Amino acid sequence: MAVLVDGGTKVIVQGITGHQGQFHARSMREFGTRVVGGVTPGKGGSAVDGIPVFDTVLDAVSSTGANATCIFVPARFAKDAVFEAVSAGLKLIVVITEHIPFLDAMQFTTYAKLNGATVIGPNCPGVSSPGYGKIGIMPSKIFARGDVGVISRSGTLTYEIVNALTESGFGETTCVGIGGDPIIGSNFVEILSLLEADAETKRIVMVGEIGGTAEEEAATFISRHVSKPVYAYIAGRSAPPGKRMGHAGAIINRGKGTAESKIESLEKAGVKVAVLPTDVPGLMKKGR
């Protein structure tokens, strides 16, 4: 099996008639995802590449039985889009949109949590389960079905590492890009617990970066609750304090969030931490 996206996943795309929405709806479908509908207000009744478009998420859900959504709407409409998805009963909400205000993200992640919905993102590449499908914008070609679960705060860096894994003969159960913003719907810990419970996942790769204490919390969780081998890479060893390194979340503030602290915590929890991102497959081969 896989986590989050599996054989039962039926996805709608909020913002399907936009450039990104249209492109990735097609790419998701080509990867095997059941993309059952799209939503763009005022365009209900039309279709994009044969995918029916609805005015509201509620209409889309009642017509298609969708249980997940991929959100591409502009930042200032993203909060409302997540509220609408939660309100319509969707339980997996992947928010690709970047540059969403913190207060908006706080509100929609909270509202989703209260209603038992899982939010991935915002500002994330999404979720891919090779063999089942993907929700989001990860490039399809880098994946192969296998037994590695991947969790990452980064996008391209993850592709780099997944690609290296695949080229070294490994493959993935599910790869989850949780997003690089300070306020995200699912943290390492939530996804680690899903991967730990997934029978097919035999080992886990965690791609972290500077900023916040999510990696430290993951380390504590791993030492208590994760039995599978975990490999990690932490980006930002050379980042100076006070500089935001591209991601809104990647900043060393008030002495917190350094790569050193994260690496030390993870190593204490028994995680093998790679010095270079390209070292991950090598570490894993040693572990086999």
Place this chain on the structure above:
Amino acid sequence: MAVLVDGGTKVIVQGITGHQGQFHARSMREFGTRVVGGVTPGKGGSAVDGIPVFDTVLDAVSSTGANATCIFVPARFAKDAVFEAVSAGLKLIVVITEHIPFLDAMQFTTYAKLNGATVIGPNCPGVSSPGYGKIGIMPSKIFARGDVGVISRSGTLTYEIVNALTESGFGETTCVGIGGDPIIGSNFVEILSLLEADAETKRIVMVGEIGGTAEEEAATFISRHVSKPVYAYIAGRSAPPGKRMGHAGAIINRGKGTAESKIESLEKAGVKVAVLPTDVPGLMKKGR
């Protein structure tokens, strides 16, 4: 074992220096409850019957290791009191206070849920686990340790039924008064799932009343998830529509919330429903 209140429960009383707080703190302690502290702003450093009083819940928790609270503060301060308890990390919050505005109750039950805290009430008699302790205002003498779990929206009516059970030779694991208001922190379903999971509880008594659809939802839950025999009594068969019957929650509105609908749902779920409250022990003896 018991549910909610057991050997590990350490209670503080918010509003301990008031008439009710003081009286019931003593009564709880006499019932075997570990009442470790009280909170009244401005009275920190004093004591009530040897129980230390603190200015804030945070002080009380850090000094005593309390994990539960019983709230007696006046209605207009109740929301803040629950926020304070949640903020201090307490995981069981029993709100005795009645006449709390709905919007306040919506806010504090939501905030508690988000933070993984269980609220019982408001406007409830609390929780009693004979042999371990009680949090709230239930009269101590009616209880005996036994294997019946009791859940009720009512106060006195529950005492009547528990008393009848005890006089008929039954006893209780835990008796939970969930409260008679429309907005309450824990519904039948939440408590049913705790009692179903509790090894010592062998049978369950549910005391419902007109208003809302909590009993109907409980019936659905019982038919799916409860293996233990359930007995019920529903008050308000003779209540006319549109009249609020004492409890703010006890009203038949828009054709919803009738005793007939509740009884029918429960009977369909295999629950034995008593016609008179005093019939419950008799039904249970037949079931043995």
Place this chain on the structure above:
Amino acid sequence: MKLFEYRAKQLMAEYGIPVPRGAVASRPEEIASIDYPVAVKAQVLAGGRGKAGGIKFADNVAEARSRAAEIIGMTIKGEKTKSVLLEERLDVARELYLSLTIDRGSRSIVLMASGDGGVEIESVPEERILIVSVPLFGYSPFLTKLLKSRMGTDAAVTQQLEDLALKLYKLFISEDCELAEINPLVITRDGRLIAADAKITINDDALFRHAEFSRDADDLTPLEQRAKAEDIAFVQLEGNIGVIANGAGLTMATLDILTINGGRAGVFLDLGGTDDPEKVTAAFNLMKDAKPAVIFLNIFGGITKCDTVALGVKAAVQESSIKIPIVARIRGVNDDLARDILKDIGIEATSDLISAAKKAVAAGGN
């Protein structure tokens, strides 16, 4: 607390919600100039006033006064009409339904809407009603999309609808409502959205935050007002047995037991968890003035001690010379003491609920 239509509309107008032009009058003479056709509407809290003749029409002052004279004083479902609302008649194109209320299950505020307004919402098929929780952070634009989709409104009306829904939500929160309902919400032929009828219920427990509503407490009978002042739950029913019990659940159960045994409760009075004999005395005095055929006292003592209740009963019977027969069932903490006290004043209290209920039914003459 339910507000009268005119008061609910004043409140909506304060929040910027469009309501018909209108004026309230409690005597026909108060009706001054009218330069448009009006509806004369009885101001009662009961539903169905239209069918009961509580809404009439008039084209000028003289007609309006005579219609008002017909309506004021009229009794509608047991409620006496004290005033009328004179309101411009709208040129109606469509009638919609919109309300906000509290939902127990989701612990949230729920928006209900339908394109089928002007009838009781209970009679509208469920698939034609939108029922959706408002996110706890407030009204959000997707709700407007759902309203538009369900009601089939055009762009211009949808814009008015969003504005109105936002204001209604603000009113609901700020005024601690339990219900805020607009039915019908009218679209006029010239494309305006107007709240043609309005029902607002304020959460009683939040009235301490809303002193301005205290003068609106007209929906209570004099006895209900007295009970409220004493913090006693008081419900007027149809039968002839006066029930005094402690606790809402026990009181309801007592009613049920009486009904099963062929009796009917006339007044329902819940002492709650008191331990004050004076409150018991007040309850008996209230009950005396409610004039039931028999008083059935049913107490299960816990927090409320039985002897406390008995002392209150004794004081009431002695001070106010209550002549109504009293049947008492007393059980729980200090019930022996209580029985002795009641015996002193000639009341034989039993401990068995069912037999006591049967006795009360018999005494009521059923």
Place this chain on the structure above:
Amino acid sequence: MKLFEYRAKQLMAEYGIPVPRGAVASRPEEIASIDYPVAVKAQVLAGGRGKAGGIKFADNVAEARSRAAEIIGMTIKGEKTKSVLLEERLDVARELYLSLTIDRGSRSIVLMASGDGGVEIESVPEERILIVSVPLFGYSPFLTKLLKSRMGTDAAVTQQLEDLALKLYKLFISEDCELAEINPLVITRDGRLIAADAKITINDDALFRHAEFSRDADDLTPLEQRAKAEDIAFVQLEGNIGVIANGAGLTMATLDILTINGGRAGVFLDLGGTDDPEKVTAAFNLMKDAKPAVIFLNIFGGITKCDTVALGVKAAVQESSIKIPIVARIRGVNDDLARDILKDIGIEATSDLISAAKKAVAAGGN
């Protein structure tokens, strides 16, 4: 976006938070009458300006002007001082600390407070700091109790503290802050609570809701401003290698790899997930003006196709005649095409990250 102290205080004053009397000047001549002793404070965003000589004192206009002349133009931690804030000197009895910020873990707004103000909060022992989430429904009175208990304030100051905390919370929410910090929060000898210093950071992603802050964007260097306009993440560092990569994580990893191999990045430039060659050209033009010793291009093509990037590079090199040596590592979607395009303009792109990084370090002369 960080606000200058004077702007942060203006904002606080708008919300009713007491701040010292003061005036801002960007030239000494602007300083007019002063009838009280003042502090002349450099308006820079860097911390530690006091130690760097950025705060001086004056008792009259002449003194104030000459202190201002000394401070304006001063470079503090690499930041040039453009203006000074002249502010009444407070008669300080105590210094407290108060701030609101965003907490990732609890996804909430967090209130931090301490009785030990006037020093960096990092230097205060943890057990002397209150850190508590504000409930998502807003400031609630229990927080005041916690503040009082932690700061040891008397009743009169506590009342001012609650009022101030409420206003700071309102400011935080309404202005989409990331940080709102008052340090020190001063209690004067006559018992008034005043925000003696103020730090406010506005959430960049929420600036679309706050047009009024656009004129405050002075904390960006000219290159940073250009990058912002092009929606390119641009970070100025200390080394001599200019890094262009796609994606924040990959860019950081590239920096780390350079560092491990003995190099140091001077500029960090993240294309994000673009598929527009013009954005790549813009990035190269930016990089050219940042004048690194070598440009290291590291692309992992996915959404961003490698050939798109190569076309952008080609355009930049040809149009703007970039003379800085370019080391390229290209991998992923269409990397063959990309390598061919780059070959045309004399750039030999490799696919191996580590060897490319070593080459860049060597070219940078490290």
